Structure formats: structure tokens, C-alpha cells
Amino acid sequence: MTLPSDPRGLVATDSPHPRRPTLVVDPLISDRARAIDSSGIRRVFDLAATLENPINLSIGQPNFPVPEAIKRAAIEAIEHDRNGYTPTQGIAPLNAAIRQRLHDRAGWRIDDPSIATTVTSGTSGGLVLAVMVLLDPGDEIVVPDPYFVMYPSLGPLTGSRVVTCSTYPDFRMTAERIEPLLGPRTKAVLLNSPSNPCGVVLREAEIRDVVELCRDRGVLLISDEIYDEFVFDDALEHGVCPTPSRFGEDMLVLGGFGKTYACTGWRMGFAAGPAALIAEMNKLQQYTYVCAPTPAQYGVLASFGLSMRPQVEAFGRRRDLVLEALQPITTVARPGGAFYAFVEVPPHLGLSGTEFCEQAIANRVLVIPGRVFSHRDTHFRLSFAAAESDLREGLEILSRLLRG
């Protein structure tokens, strides 16, 4: 047998199967994949794996169980043989419930065919479909800095340019900060309130200015609202999380079920906005994800009408613990929602965020360097989605280290 001498990489090696060629994968990898760097967060998790009994304040999901009614609905779907594909856009009752929610919260019209919803494989799934539909090579999308780790990868994924909007030091992505970044190639502005990694919730007046700016410039506002139910009492307005959707239907709202109901692994999200845009997203979904997981669609259908306020308020108390412990020592923007605080490493320590996190990890506390979420490395992200005893112990250790 002659082995192929294919320049794309099929070569013989001294593998235990000497007659079987081994594929050299490296030359096959696309520039797109190479341009995405996920090493920062991996390094933290690798370090963490070496720790015995770490106090883990790095987790991006809530630590309560999925509500019983939601579990039962998913289990019943499986048992009643609802395990096949659904329509690309998801089951009709789930789309109807999402639409009803947008109507109740933001006044979106129930029956107007010019707006539509679709069920996506996680909020990430909705975001990927949106950028694939919107961005051509050379186009631009404005995202906040600090950002959710996925946002910079949307550039390499589409060949577009991700323009970061620095929101230091208060982490508010205001129209004033966005405006100078808009150019002839800008197609979208991505807003994330409450934010990962800062937990900051914008006020309705700030959001209205962003909506108007985008509308004036003919740019699509994409609102990543995955934490919209995770909002503490002091950040609510009209009893709900402030959202751009109260100012119109000419935007793309991306929502998720994973954080609110602690079912991040179910991969459930939705998108809502102009029907012409959602139709293009459905076209891509049909040939990529196909549909969101069927039993999970039935599961989250049971979430409508369920209140998570007791759980969210418990997180609000943990937020207070974080602020009480750290605000006397350093600068922490007050999280109005989600379960993160973005904490400044006091400049007098002379440490980068990464160096501080190495110290914290050496003291058993796992937090993530700001550099993972930002062009800057002056902060760290602390997640308070942890048991209260762990949080208290972790805060004690961090306070000591932050005092220097």
C-alpha cells in the first residue's frame, strides 16, 4: 500500500497502527478558528484544577436547582415521545409565550406580522445566527468593553471588525460613548444589561438614548438580555428590568432561559425582532442548529408564570455582602443584576488583574482576571453564584489581599 503524500497533511507516523496514516490536522485549521483565543479563561481553569478544595467564585451559572415544574415538563415531553425535530423556529406555544411576554413588558404588538420570534439553541445560538445574518467581511459591530467572552470571537467568525466601546470606570454603555465609534461600516451595536462581567444595569433613560442613536444612524441595536430576570429590586423600573424593547420593535432582542432557571445545559434561548431579520436567522438555523432541543423547549414552556423573585432576592443579599466587604477597600461598580462584580485591583498594589488573580488562586480563591473580558487588565470578575459560606470565606481572603 502506498501512503498518500498529500500536501494537505495525510502522512505516515510511528503510530501503533503502522499501516494507518495519521492525519496532521494543524494545516487544515481555518484562519477563522485560529483568530479566536480562548486561552485566558482556560489557563484559569487549568490552574483551578490543581487546587484542593478551592473557593470557587468564578462560576457563570446559578447554584439553585431547576424549578420542579420545568423539570417535570421536560421529562414528560421525553416520556410522551416528543423527541423529534420541532419546526425550525421552535414549537408554537413557546413562541406565543415569548411574544406575550414582550407584549406584557414592552407593549410589542401581538399579531403584527412585521415582528417575529424564534427559539434558539441558547442565547449564544441566537447571537451567532444574528451576526451570520448581519455581518459581511469589513462590516463593524460595536460591543462593550468589558465584554462577555464570546463577543470578540464574533469578528473572526464573520470576517467583520468588532469595535469595543470602553465603559470604564462605571461600566455604563451610554449613547455618548457609543456615538464616536459609529462609522459607515457599522451595522450593529450590541448592548448587554445586566452585564457580564460587571452586573451593571443601565437606567431606562440611558437605554432610550442608545435606542434613538441607533435608529438615527440606521444601525441595528442587539440587546443581549440573558440576565433580564436576574435584576435586584433597586435596579428595576416599572417592576421590570429596563430594556430597549420598551422603546420600539425595530431591534433584535436576544433572551435566554439558562441563567434564570439554572438550566444552562439545556441550551435554550430566543430572538425577537423585525420579521425580515428573524426569517433570515431561521434560514441559517435550518441549516446549522436545525432547532433548539425539543424536550427543553417543552420544559421552559413551564417557566412562564413562575416567579424566581425569592432566588433573585437571595442573590441580591449576596451582592450586598460583596459590596459591604469590598467597597471600603477598592472600587466596585454596584451590580444591579446578574451575579458578577467587576472589582478593581487597587493601583497602589502595583499588580495587574492577572497577577492579583494568581495571588488569589494561590490562596485558594478562584476569580477571573479582567483581561479575559477586556483589553485592560486592571480588574477581576467575582461571581457570587456560590454558597454563602464560600462567598463569605472568599471575601475575607480577597479583602486581605486587596489591602496588600
Ligand code: PMP
Ligand atoms: N450573553 C451573556 C452576556 C452571557 O453571560 C452568556 C452566558 N454566560 C451568554 C450570552 C450565553 O448564554 P447561553 O448559555 O444561553 O448560550
